Amino acid sequence: MPAICKRVLFEAGGNVNERTLTLSSVSNDGHYISVRPLVKKNTEAEREFPFEWVFAGTKDHIEVTNETDGVTQKQVFDFWLDTNVYLGISNTHRGKVHTKWTTWESGLLLEQGTVFPFGKDGEGVDFKELWQPIDANRDELVIQDKLESQGRSVTFKVDNNEYFGLVVVVGKWVQGFLAKKNGGSKRDLNFVRLVESAFAGKYTTLERYGVDADKFPCEFDTVKKGDHVTANGVQWEVIEAHL
Template identity: 40%
Template sequence: MPSLLQRKLMQVKPEDAYENTRTLTTTTDKGHYLSLRPLINPTAEQEKFPFESLFGGLNNTVSISNIDETTIKQDFSFGIHSNRVLGLPMQDAAVPTVWKTWESGDIQETGTVHPFGLDKEGVDFVELWQPLNAEAYQSKDDFRVGFTAENARSVTLKIDSKEFYGIVTIVGNIVQGLLQKKENPSISCIRCVVDSETLRFKKYEIKFGESLLQFPSEIPESLVVGSFIHGWEVIEA
């Protein structure tokens, strides 16, 4: 089912927990996902890339299995990741994570990453996620805590050309997009909402990168899988 999750806590053990980003993760009904993690107060040096990280992938880049009624295991290999694009340390193998839903509805994610190689010491982490209602989302200051309906709008666009690889997810009202330039690698991203009447994108919270003009700026009233929007293929509608 489609979902919108807001991260509320990050802990890299054994350090204290913190949250210095405005992280939202969108997952479509088919399991395609994007996680954009902008820093709330980036330093002057961080302004060049004001994010903790940016990543996502199609559903063939994540393996999901049930552990029990409230816990699942998800192993991510990522179709696009800012660390890979920017040449930063990153685990080559899939990253195993465990997601446990609490009675409150919040979701605890735990895992271990090995950015310098599986033969090196790993880094244990914990993240806490709060579900938001994607159909009620209007902005970072106007949203509703709660789950997204199973029948909420769930759209995925993909581009894979000689120049670019990218994914756009539209879940309920919220749009997130991530685009990698293949030659002279760079990464661009957007976060905004869909106007309920015009279906144009508006209220941009994130517009970053040199390839912003490549993103679509609206969706048609009728979406057909296999059709194209400004060069982006509709792979879920």
């Protein structure tokens, strides 16, 4: 089930806030990406890298278990890309993240988990994130009362000697990352967020970061699973194409 959610709250270590316009995309096959750009850039560091965080993975980078209560779900993330890890930022979590998801009657989803920024044996920090499902087939942020959607679900992957990357297209929303394998700095990271306009075929760029941001695929409706498409020298594989 392809889906897209907007985060409305992030709470950790007693602080509650939402500084980003975070959208998380999950494809029909379970590939995922969460792009978390800051709304306001208040410092030089924030202007240089205007993201709280980006993470992504294929269905092989997550385990999902539905509980029998029909309300909660466990998700264990084992990110393929975690920008904190990629950038070697100290005092951030390494390894799998165990989360519990509760669907409220209003349709909002509460995610709860614990991260270990000071290592496995260090003190854990509980966090909460609250997610509002939005209609993936609209070009605006239209609130939806259920995490449910029909429609396009296409995923592109690159994993070669030079790059790794993932682009997840859910309904009208496109989010992707492309990172240098032998990198590890901000200038080796690239992100994109596009939305197709109500009148199909035209895309608006909402986020675009990185010197290789021209290497993302830009044609999503004519591909089949197994296809290879090349964008300015980077060859992507279509690992999923529900059109």
